[in-house]
Amino acid sequence: MALLEAQHINMFFGGLKALNDVSLQAEEGKISALIGPNGAGKTTLFNVMTGFLVPTAGKVLFRGEEVQGLPAYKYVEKGLSRTFQNIRLLQEMTVLENVQLGCHHNMKQNLFDELFISPRCRREENESRESSMEALEFVGLGDLAGEKAKNLPYGHQRKLEIARTLATGAEMLLFDEPCAGMNTAEKAQLSELILDINKKLKKTVMLIEHDMRFVMKLSDTITVLAQGEWLAAGSPEEIQANPKVIEAYLGTKRKAVGYHVGD
Amino acid sequence: MIAQQLINGLTLGVLYALLALGYTLIFGTLSFINFAHGEVSLLGAYLAWFAIARMGFAVIPACIFGIIITSVVGVIIERVGYKPIRTAPKLAMITVSVGFSYIVQTAIQLIFGTQPHEFKVISVASWNFAGITINSIHILVLIVSIILMVSLQLFIHYTKSGRSIRAISMDQDTAGLMGINVNATISLTFAIGSALGAVSSILMGMYYAQVYPMMGTSIGNKAFAAAVLGGSGSIPGAMLGGIMMGLIESIAGTVLNTQVREGVAFVVMILILIFKPSGILGKEVVKD
Numbered sequence: 053m054a055l056l057e058a059q060h061i062n063m064f065f066g067g068l069k070a071l072n073d074v075s076l077q078a079e080e081g082k083i084s085a086l087i088g089p090n091g092a093g094k095t096t097l098f099n100v101m102t103g104f105l106v107p108t109a110g111k112v113l114f115r116g117e118e119v120q121g122l123p124a125y126k127y128v129e130k131g132l133s134r135t136f137q138n139i140r141l142l143q144e145m146t147v148l149e150n151v152q153l154g155c156h157h158n159m160k161q162n163l164f165d166e167l168f169i170s171p172r173c174r175r176e177e178n179e180s181r182e183s184s185m186e187a188l189e190f191v192g193l194g195d196l197a198g199e200k201a202k203n204l205p206y207g208h209q210r211k212l213e214i215a216r217t218l219a220t221g222a223e224m225l226l227f228d229e230p231c232a233g234m235n236t237a238e239k240a241q242l243s244e245l246i247l248d249i250n251k252k253l254k255k256t257v258m259l260i261e262h263d264m265r266f267v268m269k270l271s272d273t274i275t276v277l278a279q280g281e282w283l284a285a286g287s288p289e290e291i292q293a294n295p296k297v298i299e300a301y302l303g304t305k306r307k308a309v310g311y312h313v314g315d
Numbered sequence: 316m317i318a319q320q321l322i323n324g325l326t327l328g329v330l331y332a333l334l335a336l337g338y339t340l341i342f343g344t345l346s347f348i349n350f351a352h353g354e355v356s357l358l359g360a361y362l363a364w365f366a367i368a369r370m371g372f373a374v375i376p377a378c379i380f381g382i383i384i385t386s387v388v389g390v391i392i393e394r395v396g397y398k399p400i401r402t403a404p405k406l407a408m409i410t411v412s413v414g415f416s417y418i419v420q421t422a423i424q425l426i427f428g429t430q431p432h433e434f435k436v437i438s439v440a441s442w443n444f445a446g447i448t449i450n451s452i453h454i455l456v457l458i459v460s461i462i463l464m465v466s467l468q469l470f471i472h473y474t475k476s477g478r479s480i481r482a483i484s485m486d487q488d489t490a491g492l493m494g495i496n497v498n499a500t501i502s503l504t505f506a507i508g509s510a511l512g513a514v515s516s517i518l519m520g521m522y523y524a525q526v527y528p529m530m531g532t533s534i535g536n537k538a539f540a541a542a543v544l545g546g547s548g549s550i551p552g553a554m555l556g557g558i559m560m561g562l563i564e565s566i567a568g569t570v571l572n573t574q575v576r577e578g579v580a581f582v583v584m585i586l587i588l589i590f591k592p593s594g595i596l597g598k599e600v601v602k603d
Contacts, residue, residue, distance in 0.1 A: 055337075071331050099550075102492065103492075104488075104492065121496075122491045123491065123496075123498075124491040125491050125492075125494045125495055125496050125497070127492075128492070128493065128494030129492075129494060133494075134492065136489075140486065140488075140492070141489075142481075142485045142486060142489065142490070144481075144485055145481065145482070146477075149478060152478060153479075153482050153490065153493045153494075153495060154493055154494065156475055156478070156479060156493070156494055156495055156497075157494035159475050161475060163476060163503070165479075166470065166474040166475065166476055173474070176472070176475070177473075177475070179388055180475075198396075212386070216493065220493070230468075266386060270331070287403040
């Protein structure tokens with residue numbers, strides 16, 4: 053069954069049609085990818101599906117329930133968490149604190165618990181620290197917990213964002229260009245991590261990525277967007293053989309070096 | 316003489332600091348100066364006075380009553396006045412806050428009268444040590460203020476709500492996407508800021524043994540200056556700035572004369588800001 057579904061999404065910014073009647077489905081327990089040339093509307097669709105943007109028209113369904121228009125924090129409560137193309141961490145906070153923020157929506161303590169340091173407050177704080185450390189260790193940042201986020205190298209910051217989505221306990225994770233700016237070795241490591249997240253932690257994953265080798269290796273299904281429109285969807289093999297996809301990429305290949313369909 | 320002024324200055328200083336914390340907390344989360352904060356805080360002292368003098372409350376319940384109502388008023392003003400224009404240019408919010416400062420001041424005059432009211436609520440004992448007089452209000456103010464400041468630091472750094480406040484003061488959108496309820500956290504910030512302001516005004520009322528309608532403006536302006544002096548948005552900065560303002564004012568009052576005491580405090584503030592515009596503990600941030 054589709055865990056996350058976008059139905060006939062239109063997203064207009066003034067006269068610009070960033071998304072025009074786009075639909076897609078993310079199957080539970082699978083890794084799906086969203087690809088397309090620059091300006092195809094991938095990140096816009098991510099923003100619509102995670103509550104950052106309210107679509108001009110269309111529906112976003114999570115577990116069959118309409119979620120478009122809810123405030124962003126509600127998406128995390130429902131079980132949807134994401135990372136960002138341009139890394140968004142709270143730079144002045146520690147690595148651990150950044151991850152703990154992801155646990156907040158699970159903490160039931162109120163102001164009085166905090167003012168009087170009630171047993172519940174202490175228990176929840178300890179639990180959030182433990183589950184945050186677990187998430188950090190899962191992505192391999194366990195020994196950097198006390199460091200300020202801004203002091204981490206780029207690749208580690210990306211992993212920290214992933215750890216934060218894990219700590220939310222969300223069942224659906226959306227990664228926006230998780231390996232942008234990484235070298236080949238780091239990419240290989242990251243693809244292992246994402247596979248582990250999917251297989252061991254049983255998370256449903258959707259990702260945007262430009263590196264075709266990475267996408268083809270990881271994804272169960274792929275959706276292709278081009279210029280704000282749905283172009284194709286299918287298995288990696290189907291997508292690689294789809295003439296419309298090849299044309300969309302070849303048509304822009306001269307401008308955007310680095311897309312290798314079926315590479 | 317100087318030792319006596321240090322005690323007086325420190326007492327006044329921690330009260331400015333408590334009030335300055337409200338300015339800095341709100342500046343930290345919404346990046347604007349809430350000019351209504353002094354007047355809203357003054358409500359705390361008036362409500363406590365009213366509860367004691369007109370409703371027959373005991374001192375502690377009256378103070379709690381004043382603090383809670385002030386806190387609620389602070390949150391309501393945020394919801395009604397600031398939330399709808401949160402994304403508008405900051406000048407709009409600043410102007411609205413100036414509006415609220417007059418509205419609250421007028422309301423205080425309408426409800427409680429324009430005359431000062433005597434605010435002698437605890438019996439004052441005083442002690443002499445080598446020519447220095449310390450009374451029970453000095454001690455009460457110092458103990459309460461220090462407890463509150465330490466608690467606030469612990470709260471901000473080691474609790475879920477504190478972490479949420481820090482997160483939204485760094486990046487509201489990201490905090491929201493991480494599952495933090497931004498509106499609730501902003502309300503909480505106003506509740507805490509207004510409650511601290513109420514405590515400050517109640518203690519200030521006890522210190523001067525009176526409450527009067529212009530008190531909010533006069534101590535509010537100093538506390539605002541203290542927050543900027545310490546570094547806007549910095550909690551330790553507000554504490555330091557407040558204590559410095561109080562000490563400079565008291566010492567200048569003795570060394571020079573009482574007429575110039577308030578002027579001197581502001582001269583020092585201006586000099587410090589000329590050399591360090593972000594304030595003593597403020598971060599050198601260039602906002603885009």
